[in-house]
Amino acid sequence: MAKALIIGSGIAGIATAIRLAVQGYQVEVFEANSYPGGKLSEFEQDGFRFDAGPSLFTMPQYVDELFVLAGRNPKEFFSYQKLDKVCQYFYEDGTRLNAFADAELFAREVNNVTGEPVASVKKYLTNSATIYNITNHVFLEQSLHRLKTFLSRDTARSVLGLPGIDAFRTMHKANEGYFKDDRLVQFYDRYATYNGSNPYAAPATLNVIPHLEQHYGAYFPIGGMYSITGSLVKLAESLGVIFNYNSKVDEIMLDARKATGLKVGEKNINGDIIISNMDVWFTYQRLLKAHPKLFPRKILGQERSSSALIFYWGISRSFPELDLHNIFFSTDYKAEFDHIWKDKNIFHDPTIYLNISSKYKPDDAPASCENWFVMINVPANVGQEWDTLVATARENILKKLTRILGDDIESLILSETILDPRQIESKTSSYQGSLYGTSSNSRFAAFLRHANKSSKIKNLYFCGGSVHPGGGIPLCLLSAKIVSGWIADDFPQTS
Structure with a gap:
């Protein structure tokens, strides 16, 4: 053996x-x-439990498959529930957009909130599905470094379909081509962060990512x-x-x-x-x-992918207006990514991701409290003055959340732990604290x-x-x- x-x-x-x-x-x-x-x-502190890292669960079939291979019934060992609402988005102009899992419902929500035609959203999602169908079986599920991969019919079909993966323009340019409303362009640009990249540089091939979330859904694992x-x-x-x-x-x-x-x-x-x-x-x-x-x-x-700065906050009250996944957008997305990728620092108005697992798992926080996983995208660690950057970012994040939610968030913090790129590198052996290895900021970098x-x-x-x-x-x-x-x-x- x-x-x-x-x-x-x-x-x-x-x-x-x-x-x-x-x-x-x-x-x-x-x-x-x-x-x-x-x-x-995961870790626990002051009565709060936090998932330390990834908080969005998609494609659960890949986990189930492991149990099936072992001759086990996945449901007896691991369970999860599908989210009706994938994420809730907050814009500085007061706009709130609910990203419903149901494509039809989401398209109508976009139309009601932004005025973009339902047909435009459906066309975009169809394109995302097309990219997935071209790339999945060959570029994602097989090695690109084996001869046998390139001798299959699936590969031949994918090669013939390569013009359809939209590799010759950026995600942002492609998204501008589909939508007139800047808020919706920003919404779809954000998917570049799912693999630590920059939508103003990464190829539009990455517009495959919305398909994984919209078509296959997002889930919450029972137990976190x-x-x-x-x-x-x-x-x-x-x-x-x-x-x-x-x-x-x-x-x-x-x-x-x-x-x-x-x-x-x-x-x-x-x-x-x-x-x-x-x-x-x-x-x-x-x-x-x-x-x-x-x-x-x-x-x-x-080039390495971006990293993250995470604040794990135990909050002393609940916020009914918040969901499991919440995004608070920056007013200037281009400037935010320029700071990350060109200046190697943090924009004063960063986009904030807020995950609250206690919404679905109440025992993750004491009664009437919530466990906040507050994350912003930051550059990889190349020797910046992180203590100063972290302190300034914390202040700006608190100001933004306080302004939008209408409560003094800092006064509600009962417990705090901070994770920056230095600790990400030391705890997980991720070079420069990059979350996804290398970035996908060039045409074929993902491949x-x-x-x-x-x-x-x-x-x-x-x-x-x-x-x-x-x-x-x-x-x-x-x-x-x-x-x-x-x-x-x-x-x-x-x-």
Whole structure:
């Protein structure tokens, strides 16, 4: 039985462990932290529970699939409910827009609020679906670095459909072409942030993202986002996967150009297959630092995605006008992104994302209170004066929320924890604190990520948000599917 060693227990590492265990491999996972999940973790403070990282759950079928592969009924281990309203949007001019999950209802809401024709919204969503249908089976669900991918009929159809992915203009230009109302253009520009990119630079191919949310829906996992991690770890353990916590990997051991195991503290652990769920930049710079000639220099030099500044606030009262997901838009979106990408700092009027899981899971906060996850997009860490930036951003966020919600928010804060790019990097081994590995701010950057298998080091594979097909829970789960399929071909198991 071949032995697989996985570095990191992020969602992709856990999913890869499950898939390999189902396929008959012996699997061990090594995690530097005392808990699993990577960014998809949780913490409790002063009676409040917070999901520390991702808070939007889409494409739940990719989680369900793991239970089905293991011969389990997903509903017995993991459950979730579909949201009727995906998100609530607040604009500085007083506009409030409800992003209903039902496409027809949403199109009518847009028409009522902005005056944009229902037909324009439907046309836009049809285009988003077209991009998805062209890219999904080839560019998202398979490796772009294997010959077999390009010999399939699906690939041929996708190649013929490439003009339809709208790669030669930016998201913003495309959105301006569909809508006259600036508020709706801003609404759709925001989807660039779902993979840490800039709508004024990223290709309109990324306008595929609204389809994932509108067509497949958004969900709330019963038990909160961390229940995804918890349920999958339990599944993996039931399949014989061994998780080693507080086990920082120091080195990937090589014999010539073949990965043979891991050095963890004073121990050398041998394995036939090595999979890194660590950010690919740190995989090379820390774990393979003795072998710089094997580094993929061009890929490691790519522009990183944006990061995040998060305030976890325990709030002393409830706000009925708020929902699970809330967005408070900046008055000048272009200036906000210029500050992030050109100036490498934070705009004085940032767009604020506010998630309140206690709306759906009341025990996440004491009675009559709410747990606020308050996030803004910020640049990756390149040595800025973060203490000053964080203090100023906090002041501006509080002013904005106080003005729009009509209450002194600072006076309501009972508990506070702050996460900035420096801690994101140190806690999750994400280079520069970037949330999604590299950005997608050039025409084909989304398709030029690091492969799921090393071309220079035998038996070394990669999964997670810093490699193909990209960041976010659904794509991380797909990376696990891709890498486990590749391993199955390279190391066929005999029953």
